[in-house]
Amino acid sequence: AVDLSVTWLGRAMPGCLYNASGVWCREEDELAALRASAAAALITKSATLAPRDGNPEPRYHPTPLGSINSMGLPNRGFDYYLDFARRYGDGGGKPLFLSLSGLTLDDNCAMLRRLAEAGLPALPEINLSCPNVPGKPQLGYDFGATAEALDAFDAAYPGLYGVKLPPYFDPAHFAAMAEILNRHRRLAFVTCINSIGNGLVVDVDSEAVVIKPKDGLGGLGGDYVLPTALANVREFCRLLPGKDVVGCGGVKSGREAFMHILAGARAVQVGTCLHQEGPGAFARIAAELAALMRAKGYRRLDDFRGRLRTL
Numbered sequence: 053a054v055d056l057s058v059t060w061l062g063r064a065m066p067g068c069l070y071n072a073s074g075v076w077c078r079e080e081d082e083l084a085a086l087r088a089s090a091a092a093a094l095i096t097k098s099a100t101l102a103p104r105d106g107n108p109e110p111r112y113h114p115t116p117l118g119s120i121n122s123m124g125l126p127n128r129g130f131d132y133y134l135d136f137a138r139r140y141g142d143g144g145g146k147p148l149f150l151s152l153s154g155l156t157l158d159d160n161c162a163m164l165r166r167l168a169e170a171g172l173p174a175l176p177e178i179n180l181s182c183p184n185v186p187g188k189p190q191l192g193y194d195f196g197a198t199a200e201a202l203d204a205f206d207a208a209y210p211g212l213y214g215v216k217l218p219p220y221f222d223p224a225h226f227a228a229m230a231e232i233l234n235r236h237r238r239l240a241f242v243t244c245i246n247s248i249g250n251g252l253v254v255d256v257d258s259e260a261v262v263i264k265p266k267d268g269l270g271g272l273g274g275d276y277v278l279p280t281a282l283a284n285v286r287e288f289c290r291l292l293p294g295k296d297v298v299g300c301g302g303v304k305s306g307r308e309a310f311m312h313i314l315a316g317a318r319a320v321q322v323g324t325c326l327h328q329e330g331p332g333a334f335a336r337i338a339a340e341l342a343a344l345m346r347a348k349g350y351r352r353l354d355d356f357r358g359r360l361r362t363l
């Protein structure tokens with residue numbers, strides 16, 4: 053039999069697939085459906101300190117190659133997700149992650165302090181990369197601000213934490229970010245990647261954009277982002293010794309999950325495909341991954357994780 057389990061951060065996951073923050077995870081009933089599915093972990097919608105309506109609709113649009121979204125961090129507010137985490141407990145073996153996306157550094161630190169006080173097993177994934185709050189640049193593209201933020205996170209939170217990174221497109225940027233991330237021992241994982249920000253999808257028939265916020269600009273997901281996601285996973289696996297990289301971007305079957313793990317991913321998140329298919333996607337993708345591994349003679353993920361060959 054094939055073993056898809058993952059042990060990391062001092063926790064065990066029964067498999068390697070879970071949701072990307074923001075998808076099927078804003079409401080408690082969505083989170084319950086994830087927990088009941090073949091997802092091996094759960095992560096909540098990025099929380100701001102106060103509840104937020106987000107951007108005007110239409111703000112999500114599927115396309116033949118994936119999706120474009122400019123949700124604008126609609127969420128129930130930090131207390132809602134902290135309360136869910138209190139009642140979640142150990143989740144029956146499925147780790148819970150809380151995504152935090154404070155509108156200010158103080159908000160992020162306030163949420164981290166509150167999470168630490170709660171003394172729960174839930175781990176924070178701090179979002180450095182939302183591209184969709186009008187007027188707010190992606191923190192992860194400002195190296196000075198990122199360095200300052202991570203110092204503040206270390207002071208506000210005593211445990212292990214992770215960050216959700218935007219995609220980078222230049223080796224100099226991979227190196228600059230790695231130099232900053234490697235200063236932080238308790239920064240245990242990075243999730244690569246968030247959507248490719250500020251794309252523009254055009255409808256030829258209507259001669260219009262397809263989402264309302266930012267005159268149609270939104271984050272891209274799905275097939276559009278797979279090669280970029282794989283590059284970010286492989287580069288940060290090389291550049292961040294001792295840290296885990298979670299792969300996110302373009303996973304819609306066992307094949308893309310296999311690619312992410314081959315590139316070095318510890319675990320794999322599913323976004324656009326989950327939005328389109330629902331939580332049943334996890335059982336399907338896991339079965340496809342297991343079949344691919346069986347065909348190749350692999351019994352567990354460590355047999356091929358990070359073994360992407362160069363030429």
Ligand SMILES: O=C1NC(=O)NC(C(=O)O)N1
Nearest residue numbers: 123124125182184247271
């Ligand atoms: O970090 C985020 N990435 C996205 O692609 N969209 C959401 C959002 O807009 O809330 N946030």
